[in-house]
Amino acid sequence: MTSLQIYQFLCLEDNYCVLIHEPGSQSTAAIDAPDARAVMDALASRGWTLTHLFCTHHHVDHTAGVVDLKATFGCKVYGPRREASRIPAIDISLGEGDQIDFAGHKVDIIETPGHTLGHIAYHLPDQKLVFVADTLFPLGCGRVFEGTMEQMWWSLSKLMALPKDTVVYSGHEYTAANARFALTIEPENQALQRRSQEITQKRSNGEPTVPTTIGLELETNPFVRPNSPAIRARLGMVGHSDAEVFAEIRRRKDEF
Structure with a gap:
């Protein structure tokens, strides 16, 4: 099966938009639409035409360009069923367990509420890709606004x-700040120490820190490591549930 071509670019201040292109069919999908002009310019730079628009959640910095892009390209707009009334121009609403086809590639829908109540992720298992927007970040996770x-x-x-x-694509470039916080939660994690140094170098060179991988986050991201004995000891939460430890980490990040 043909591998997909992926082009990631910055929109607005720190948003990432991602284009996914299938060369055989010339199908192209955008993950979210932070800014219509930026997406159009990115498409033009690659010689691609937008056929699909995959929305993850209703926040305006992810949906501001939806109407203009649909009007320009006639693309089909997909989005979370639980937020369909809050995202303009959705054609197909999606929820947990749904599966759609993108140019012959299976796309599984994973509901990921928390940041917003209807947030979804798009998982392409045959390409080992997942697009998670504002649920998971390198060394971080989204703020819990609605859930x-x-x-x-x-x-x-x-x-x-x-x-x-x-491979995990997120919606923002937040990693340098996330690394500084992560080191306050698990400073003895040597993999985290090394990664923090690499992130500093990347950002000083103007390089993105997205995408990441599930494996790398499991090794270094404190938000998905609440079962770590070192983290539990530092927080004084030995014996608490993983969910309770996670909640304390998220609260500390909110105040960091």
Whole structure:
């Protein structure tokens, strides 16, 4: 099966948009639409035409360009069923367990509530790709705006159950700040220490830190490591549930 071509680019201040292109059919999907002009310019730079638009959640920095892109390209717009009334121009609404086809590639829908109540991720198992927007970040996770801490932990747990070599595309460039916080939670984690140094170097060179992998996050991201004895000891939460430890880490990040 043909491998997909992927082009990631910055929009607005720190949003990432991703284009996925299938050369045989000339199908192209965008993951979210932070800014219509930026997406159009990216498409033009590659010589691609937008056929699909995969929305992850309703926040305006992910949906501002939806209407203009649909009007320009006539692309089909997909989005979360639980937020369909809050995202303009959705053609097909999706929820947990749904499966759609993108140019012969299976796309599984994973509901990931927490950041928003209807947030979804798009998983392409044959390409070992998952597009998670604002649920999971390198060394971090999204703020819990609409859901509960328990919902967010449940969402992260589902993502962490994917194969470790799954490549993870997130919606923002937040990694340098996430690394500084992560080191306050698990400073003795040598893999985290090394990764933090690599992130500093990448950002000083103007390089992106997205994508990441499930395996790398399992090794270094404190938000998905609440079962770490060192983290539990540092937080004084030995004997607490993973969800409770996660919630304390998220609360500390909110105040960091």
